[in-house]
Amino acid sequence: MRYQSLSIVALTFICSLFLFPEESLSQAHSVEGTVSDQNGEPLPGVNIQIKGTTRGTSTGAEGSYKLTTESETDTLVFSFIGFETQEIPIQGRNQIDVAMTPATLESGEELVVIGYGTQQRSDLTGSVSSVRGDALTAPAVSNPAQALQGTASGVQVVSSGEPGSSPSINIRGIGTTGDSSPLFVVDGVFVNDISHLNNNDIESMEVLKDASATAIYGSRGANGVVLITTKQGTSEEPVFNFTMSEGVEVPTSYSMVNARQYATLINEGLENIGEESRYDLSQIDSSTDWFDEVMDPASVRKYNISFSQGTDRNSYYVSLGYDNQNGTVDKSGYKRYSVRVNNRYHLSDNVTIGHNLSGNWSDKDNRLGEAFGWTYRIPSTVPVRNPDGSYASTGIGSNGNVIAALDYHHNFTKSRALVGNAFAEVSFLENFQFKSSLGVDMSHAENTNFDPVFFVDENQRNQESSLSKRWAKTQNWLWENTLTYNQTVDMHKIDAVVGITAQENNFEQLGGERNNIFSDDRDLWYLDAGATEGLGNSNIASSSSIVSYLGRVNYTLMDRYLFTGTLRIDGSSKFPEDERWGTFPSFALGWRIIEEPFMDEAGWLSDLKIRGSWGQIGNQKIGDYRYYATAATGIGYAGIWGNSIDRGATITNLVNQNVTWEKSEQTDIGLQFALFEDKIEGEVDWYKRTTKDMLVEVGVPGSVGLNATEGNVGSVENSGIEFSLDLSGSQSDFYYNIGLRASTINNKVVDLGTRDELIGGNIGAGKNVSRARVGQPIGFFYGYKSLGPFDTQQEIDNAPTQSNVAPGDLRMADINGDGTISSEDRTKIGSPIPDYTGGLNITVGYKAFELSVDMYGSFGSEIYDGNNNVRYSGDDNFSKEWLDRWTGPGTSDEVPRITFGGDWNYEVSSRWVHDGSFVKIQNVRLQYTLPASTLEALPVSSANVYISGNNLHYFTKYEGLTPEIPGSVRSPGSVDDPNNANVNNNSALNAGIDNNIYPVSSFFQLGTSITF
Template identity: 45%
Template sequence: MKYIHTIYYLLLCSIILLPLEAIAQNQTIHGKVIDQATQEVLIGVNIIEKTETNGIPNGTVTDIDGNFTLELKSSKGLLSFSYIGYKDLLLTVNNKTFLNVEMTADTQSLDEVVVVGYGSMKKSDLTGSITSIKAADLTKMSSAQPAAALQGKAAGVTVIQSGAPGESPVIKIRGIGTTNDSNPLYVVDGILLDDMQFLSNEDIESIQVLKDASATAIYGSRGANGVIIVTTKRGTQGKPRINVSAYEGIQYALRDHLDMCDATQFATLYNESLKNEGVTDGYYDNPESMGKGTDWLGEILKTSSVRNYSVSANGGSESVNYNASFSYFNQDGIIDKSGYERFTFRLNNEYKLSKYVKIGHNLSYMHSKRDMPLGGAVQTAYRLNPDAKVYDEDGNFADSGHSSKQNVVADIHYYNNNVLRDRLVGTAYLDINFLKDFTFKSNAGVDFNNGYERAFVPEFFISNLHQQQTNSLSKTWSKYKSWLWENTLTYSKRFKNVHSINAVMGYTLQEFNYEDLRGEGQEIPNQDDENMWYLGNINNATAKVGNTAWSSSMMSYLFRLNYSYADRYLATVSFRADGSSKFGPNNRWGYFPSVALGWRVKEEGFLKDVEAISNLKIRGSWGKTGNDKIGNYQYYPVVYTNPGNCDQVIGGVHIPGATTVDISNQDIHWENTMQTDIGFEMGLLNNKLNLEFDYYYRLTSDMLLVPTIPGFVGAAAVDTNVGKVRNSGVDFTIEWRDQLKNNLNYSVRLVGSTISNKVVDINGKKFYGGGLLGGKAATITTEGLPMSSFYGYKVLGVYQNQAQIDHYNSLDGNSDTPYNTLYTVKPGDLIFADTNGDGKITVDDKTDLGSPLPKFTGSLGITLEWKNFDFSIDLYGSFGNKIYNGKRAARNANSDNFDTQFLKRWTGEGTSNSEPRMTFEGNNWEVSERFLENGSYVKIQNVMLGYTLPKELSRKMNLENLRFYIAGDNLKYFTKYHGFTPEVGGDALSLGVDNSFYPVAATYKVGLNLTF
């Protein structure tokens, strides 16, 4: 064995020392290439030495950090730098060993370089569907979550914002293909993660969204829902540069479409409901004298502050590059005790050990505190009786009377729940360039996420129905850690300036571990002293503890080959094999191939001289990806032992017993997603006009679902591969950029996506969701319909008189048989449609009422730059979906308030044919089209006006750049929906059901960007 280790050691030394031997023979030049205006590194710049040997060009390209190394044939060599979208540049070496190169953008011909899985490429050479978002677009939004800034920036990406501070938005790429976790994979500086919450917007250099299988298959089992690659800012060689960003802002809830009845209106509708129900008492005597009453939503919503401060230092030398940053974010929340505070530290360094070997690290630490909002506070405020008061005459919290909900202001006051989180995410890497065309990279990453949650409710008394008899405390400590080790070998070669090959192969390992410890108890003495809120102070008789843990691991092999012939004909082939511990031995491995072709038509002779067409590329791809986001150990049966429930005594003998809790599925395996993409990219008029179009077809098969099993089995089912879901549509981006004679630069960008979703097969099963009051279901997931389709009764109108009721009763030929068998109806009640044609209304007449998924989403962005001023406006819209207004449908039979839509109710013949008479229950409260609303909207997503200090003044102040701006986010929704926001999410089986969400807030802010 020792001889094997010796041979391995000698081989490794040979690989490292081989380039060093060449140094003695020829001079080697190193350098970095950056954009002259933005100082950002340029990836993939072609560098050719003009001195040729035997007619074979001597050249290289810059890496992901903009660095290059080239062995020269002449010590005074002339180097040519060329890069699509930039002016060509010639530089003489003159015995130099390092070059700082700044290239100037050619505004008439722009092209991106994007980061792809395990590498980078020029966008012109891509065969997959990838969208790139730059740092400037991310810092516009006032959110702690960088993912929120993706809304409207990438075609095919749906982002549903959350108003709750610290909560991540919901992101879906090209629809929803699973009832399991359908969130994308995040890759931050090479480490594979489930989110990017720990990042500050200011630390991000760029984000690439990988959408089709050609781009995502290299991530195999985790690529089915799309991949978001994040590259953070890194050091650049040169003098230190200090960047400061700061803003202060205010936030408030947008309430344009959420009008509640005041006390007089409520009492009027309440009395009317009692009358229609035939109740003889409980009436309000004089509604007109009750006035406005309490605006409960106004009591819990407030104007709050939001602020962000960030400072970074960037620089480097020939041997070390560094970027260090610190950020602070604080958002109070528009509801008390719902704030979020975060500190972020980042250190990205790279060290050049030799001309061919470098190491580096990307480290990020986050500490956050989130005050968890009281669950259902908005829904409670929505339903509270406006006749109830917040405080009594003595200034104490008042009882809410006979309302079904309790004083929500008091509940918020007494409720205490906060979560502290410490998270360390980092990677360390080793790069070795050898044999001129090979690069070996070893990358190790870790994610340590420790959480601490404390919830305390003190003892209090407001009324017999609203009290906490003993105080209670619960605490949870959680620890999540994962590590990743990736080893890749890349070969990049250009032959005779015609054939280009880039191949990467690799081997990866990743492991995940989680454990939590929970404790709770009651009766803490001196409850008003927060220093006493510890489990050691509880009454031991009330103590409870719990402990949960799980682990999983994955091993992978990957390969990708990119080939280009004459920069015209492109091909990409990739393959990944993943083995996961989540699946049994028979199905542990999944295999995920892809293939893509591209044709740069513009490079053909018949188009090369056509000046009107600057770029034209056609591409197509096919591939398979997977999804393993299910629970652990599902191929194991779970057995539960409990002496009280399982053990038996037979004949005086104690016999231990056990029962099966979860049955197992030995055949459980990967969800597979097959995706086909056909697209083209076109640039016209010197790339002033750029178009990108993609058609995609995405079929998820073997979808993992939990089937319904008979109750006598006595155990819970586990996931089973039974489903197929199809998503298809088109993505497009149209952008126009130009400069007018008066030095006005402007651009207009239109992004759009269509989505068609359909459940193809789930073995004839039906899955219900919606979570409405009383356990009613508002959605159905079944074959032939989109996922989570709304399911209920179609409404034909309102019965205007008894004659109309009699007419419907006679439709089956027997007037003595009621048309509506569900309830006894009266004039003013809703008319349901007989969808199955049997002449009566039964539960079998429930039918598809529409989809929560939009048919089209899009954005419009306009930017203007004139002299030292800049202006931008972004609009975002979603169209063609419906929302089930669950909060309107959630009414208690005796007391809940109504929104003003109920004032349009039927009060007599001809008064309304859409809003029924007032009742507390019955036909009018069934799941039907009554509570279904148009979910389409357009919103003013962001408006920003900035002014940059002239360079002459900046220099006098020893500053490189100083910019001031004012901006606003989420300023206005244009929608017919009656809710705080039409951005309604939900889990995969309950999409689009609004049971009351934390409102999305409008933000106004002022800020500055400073560099010196």
């Protein structure tokens, strides 16, 4: 197309030699330049016309143009759908670059995607954060949700380093002990996870935070909503784009004590309990760094190509993507192939049909679950292999040779998914539009787990090979019908929508197990290749549905007084018939002070608005059929004839016919402002969200013999302040953009009904480290407050009675003052919830170079070190902090003497609670855009190359692998029921506990983007 445009220009010039007299030709004037949007992105297809004539041109795919006018005094008219038309006099210039301003919007504002529509940002009454452009593609992340970290205020994102895993996301705090994850809406389709999405396909992400913004989604929006809009074809000329990057992931380093230090500590610990030393230090001449053995650098690859075009009658966007991330731990990796096809057909001026479809194929190696737990504990004195090449025994019953386990471990999941919708829009009577959309979210996953026959030692062996397979399919559909009314009459602007939606979620899983597989050959890993003795089969399914009625009215008076009213009525099959329906209203008011006449003199102030909202939203995130008495089959019992074993069944849970909606009530007050022609823009919000009738598991006495059931118990309150500030400017060839995001979080349990507490945070060995109690944050750490080691026997004699202690053992605080240390002295010893979080995003550019730096910080949270708290024997390895142990009076104020578990030194206490605050250099990217002169001889519109680094460094006091500690995270391709809240449970009671966590690693990438 580039050569075609050049040919047309050449032909026009030749013809002009014959058609125009010489004196007229001498007055001709050539003009060229580029046209971009408000973010500096090139705009293809912009119409450029010489004012007063019918002659002109349009910009190409790279946003550039070139034309010849009759006079250097002519005026050029730039117009493009969705942007303000601009008239610019040439005034003798040969180079004119134009930045377009979004149409119909004041103060340079843009349209914002909201539930079931769009709205001018100036008219918003709800709290909405937008993320778009390079913020979505610059970070080297496999899951788009990770791009929200530090770029959206009020959003806490905690990532896992495991390839393909989904981050833990909380919007405005944690409102429930159950699943607190937000709703994702991709082009109108509800999904639980967005790991299937290709970052390059996303146009924008909007985070809806307050009740006014989320109420339109009813029960699904109780924990906030993330709206994702994918790209569409816009350019009249076909556009082809290719992006690629190659990189390496560098594992986090972590050092345990070396072999000689380990032997010294073990000997010392044995002496402390009156036993003989085990090691002769002179015989130890080698050491194994097990973390170094387990973790290695890994390659990361990303490729993406896209084709797009848009005309008055139809548009298309097609993309193909490939992501391959090899994990830093062997047998952990994620490979994904994705395709997207977005089409829109304008059958007439009033009828449009289209679809947004994405498919992906992924292969995931599931890492050995015990990998990091074992790596912490294996002694440095143990080699990986014996002299004869066989795997060495660790000598620890509970922990095997992790390298051997990784070698013999085979667990992988293949997943296929289709997500998208087809829709039809009909406009009529000028102001009405009806839209019907049918969306699907379908996936199929196959998990294979194979263990061959192997022998390392008596505790780590497999005497017969075993194979298990599970197939799972999810089939969810969503049918939505909405009617929109939009009209502006004089000083009144009305935007209203009503609708009815229906959704059904279906899940089925089929599994089988066999032993003595015919061969270790992967081609024979089928159930029929195993023995029939001891075989196992299973088949489970679940289904749920919801019907909703929705309505919303946005009213604007004189462009300054704003009102939004929303009502949603949901009926869910998860609740019994009498409790099935929930009604959730919200209201919001806004005042655009900048539009008042008395603000005319404040020329330095370009925008000022205050807004407030209140609303209620429901939550239904519990498992299916919880109000039915379910039975488990396969229960064996001895029959009375012949002592034969017959199949039986038994009721497994209590029936709760009163379980109903969890309700979230939220109040928000916000201020938006802009100064100096929008060079400084800011927003401040105060919010308070109270979750009532919280859905939690209600325990039953063990004597009943049944599982716990869900009930509506208690309430939780979150409150805080969100702040965002953006500064931008340019001077000649230099430009900059600086964004600051900050949020405070105050979380506390207000009521737990008849219960005193909820218990969680199981780290093994019968230890639970977290609680939920009235007046405290959800998931606070609960245990003894350590005062450091006793220094002398006299200190022990003078202290409150603490049984079985000696000098060097930890001294616990007497919280209740009764003179005896007992379980009654346990108290709050920390909280995983940060006091505030924030992000800093800086972009500076000079000519063809652009440098961006993103930083993220979390402050005020604590981490519970479960890795080092749990000790099962006197053989486990030690972290380096034990080198500062107590060895005599005055030698240590924190670390006790060496003992081997089962005593006060390993009780759940503040000894294991550490400051979890950190600042992270999240992303640094240096980009160079090739100049147009370099590309003239190539069929290329634009090209750039870049080098970037992700997760480059943590500034933190925490000495563990990572200060980012997610709760339970869900990996794509899981064959568990995604609709079952107990399976996909990102529980707040598990947050902040460092126990076998896959750490976040650094990425370094070199990439390029080329547009044809």
